Amino acid sequence: MTWSRDEMAARAAAELTDGQHVNLGIGIPTLITGHLRDRAIMLHSENGIMGLGGYPLPGDEDADIINAGKETATTVAGSSFFDSAMSFAMIRGGHIEVAILGAMQVSVAGDLANWTDDGARVKGMGGAMDLSVGAKKVIAVMTHRTREGQLKLVRECSLPITARAAVSTVITDIGVFDVREDHFRLREIAPGVPALDPELSRMLRPGR
């Protein structure tokens, strides 16, 4: 068995410490909100919100309160609104303790690739490069293989890089991997996952 998307989100939530300011990327990371009830966590939204809440109740939608995915949102007690320069000052200046981002590839060195799936048809990096460089700690959340079956945990990224040496922990459907410069450390394996793929096992050992 592997972890579902929601189980991965729950596992990522468990990496957070109360009191932290956290930015959640688009994709699986947005599911983490559902696992933060009663947690003393402030969510940062790159479009200018500290203290993002969940979706509004029907009828309470406000076009001026949206998250970075352009979805209607709410705010929690103690929230604030600010402009985009201030929002990225928080990110780039290291004031956001954790960013949890979706990923296409993560290398043993913590290189992150998540902004474009090939170099020829780019749509833009949005805030991904700022977040991965600026947050004090970056956690990547992704399935460990592509739909086509290729490993997304890699020795070196083949896709265009979002940031070098950015990711410290990768939460996947098969377990939790810590980035250790020249290898991954398997910190936790999802219950019932069979023996690791030999290619992945090799990445648990130092060197190339």
Place this chain on the structure above:
Amino acid sequence: MTWSRDEMAARAAAELTDGQHVNLGIGIPTLITGHLRDRAIMLHSENGIMGLGGYPLPGDEDADIINAGKETATTVAGSSFFDSAMSFAMIRGGHIEVAILGAMQVSVAGDLANWTDDGARVKGMGGAMDLSVGAKKVIAVMTHRTREGQLKLVRECSLPITARAAVSTVITDIGVFDVREDHFRLREIAPGVPALDPELSRMLRPGR
């Protein structure tokens, strides 16, 4: 006869156009406020005010509302408060149409010296360098001679420079001089001022 300090201030006020945002330096420039009644001029104070007013009435003093000279002050309708980075963003970014500054020396090239009277006992430049570089137009207001009788309108500044080629107009006790790169143009002479000093007259002609 020469213009008094207050007459110089009045003459400087006449250089302003309604609708402008203006920063007044310390010294004679602060007297200009008295000549702006019913003028559509917004005064900028470097410590974080747009829309500075005059001094408060007795009993209305507020320790949180001071001008750049640290004197108690007031604000006008439509004023705003902001932090010092924003205040100097306005200045440096060219959003302040005019700065009127006191000066120790101004050269024919518009070089301004007003931040320290000698290089060995400096007290700091405060906002002088930002203002003289950033304001769209810089007007210097000063007596044309030091107390010791030396000309303050000069070919080249002997004092440490605040900014190069910054000043466009100099208002003095004997008249109004426009900076013309390699000479001063005498635009207006104070009524009753006798023939100009030969040294000053030479500076009204191009070249050294």
Place this chain on the structure above:
Amino acid sequence: MSKIAESAGAAVADITDGRTIAIGGFGLCGTPSALIEALLQSGATDLHIITNNCGPDSSDVTRLLRAGRVRRVSASYIGDNSEFLNSYLGGAITVDLIPQGTLAEKLRSGGAGIPAFYTPTGVGTAVAQGGIPVRYGSGSGFAAEYSAPRHVAEFDGREYLLERSLTADFALVRAETADTIGNLRFRGAARNFNPLCAMAARVAIVEVQEVVEAGGIPPDDVHLPGVFISRVVDLGGRMRKPIERLRTTDPVPAGGGSHGL
């Protein structure tokens, strides 16, 4: 010295062909619809638009594109928008893709008289190395022009790249409230790039939901001082605020709490 313009059309009338225009908003949120509509009506063309993202296909900025009035776009993201993506990939427009935080800082710096700054964002990526497609060959599917590499310098043992600031001829922005001399208040996350675009422009034009007298906004509560604003268009409560992605939640079950410090 009121800055209230007669109409949106009058406010944008001097925007001539070839101008660079910074447009506020994040997708549909905080985007100055009425001013963009007026710009569309004005006929100005060959425009360079600076805007964070172009919104969905239904966005006002997309209408400018569809009408063939956009030469170049500087943005952090042009996905979610098939028109922009196709115009880019088809070689019809030039696109500068800029990390969102760098774009925000470029505008803020441009407005603040800072011509260039170093940033860690993009080090070791195609932003630093150059090679992001800027323009595709017409119909070829191949890039005809790539972004230039950035100068990289080391400070205290870490690498940073040098970014030039951005300024614009005009800004079109949206706020909730203005006073007659252009002091602004924004609402919620509709603030986003609006103050920054206004700061970066030689002439900043704002559309607002309501106008109050000078002094009607307490000086401590002004979000953007009027010194940055040239013209105010009063929409008189008729501001259109579309929602890009409507999401709602079921009522919280009894005993359910919320997060937050």
Place this chain on the structure above:
Amino acid sequence: MSKIAESAGAAVADITDGRTIAIGGFGLCGTPSALIEALLQSGATDLHIITNNCGPDSSDVTRLLRAGRVRRVSASYIGDNSEFLNSYLGGAITVDLIPQGTLAEKLRSGGAGIPAFYTPTGVGTAVAQGGIPVRYGSGSGFAAEYSAPRHVAEFDGREYLLERSLTADFALVRAETADTIGNLRFRGAARNFNPLCAMAARVAIVEVQEVVEAGGIPPDDVHLPGVFISRVVDLGGRMRKPIERLRTTDPVPAGGGSHGL
């Protein structure tokens, strides 16, 4: 997760010798008196103080100097203060004189993760060329150390100099109102350098006139988000606000107006 500290003393207790401390305020306006007093009591010494100007001889920062606790000052102005001036000219302290706008930008950039930026301020002056006395020989009256020249570069035909940003170990700042998680509102011109010092510091400590519950400051009205603040000291309405230069005016004669747009 309340950030309310037990006392000013408790809030500054971990400021050890040799630290760099950014202190908000402009002269006496907006200066965090209670926190500086607590720092004085704490005994921490060999401090590097970053503050715009040191206020008059009666200022709290001057008391730190008089007690021999200041090694270095980074400021835009140390006039109006004979103690600072004499300590500087007598070689007792090192002083970095920085143009005020550059100082503000260095702090803001330091807090925003921008390590360096180009600015026109100081081009062609001793700031660019170097040579501003930083330290005088003990009692000699001659400078023993001068400021370093800045790297100068040209952008679009105009010269700019490169300035490094500033960060601090701690910030001591003052605001009018905080909520329990450190969201701040300032009052009038007491805002000045306070938000910037807080942004630039690893640990920012604020003293406030009053504390409200989280949510007590509407999110559109927060001047500085609590993410930048580590500790809040509640002065419970007992904030001292001295006036540096009291000036008043006679009541305006009938018919007299005021200026303004």
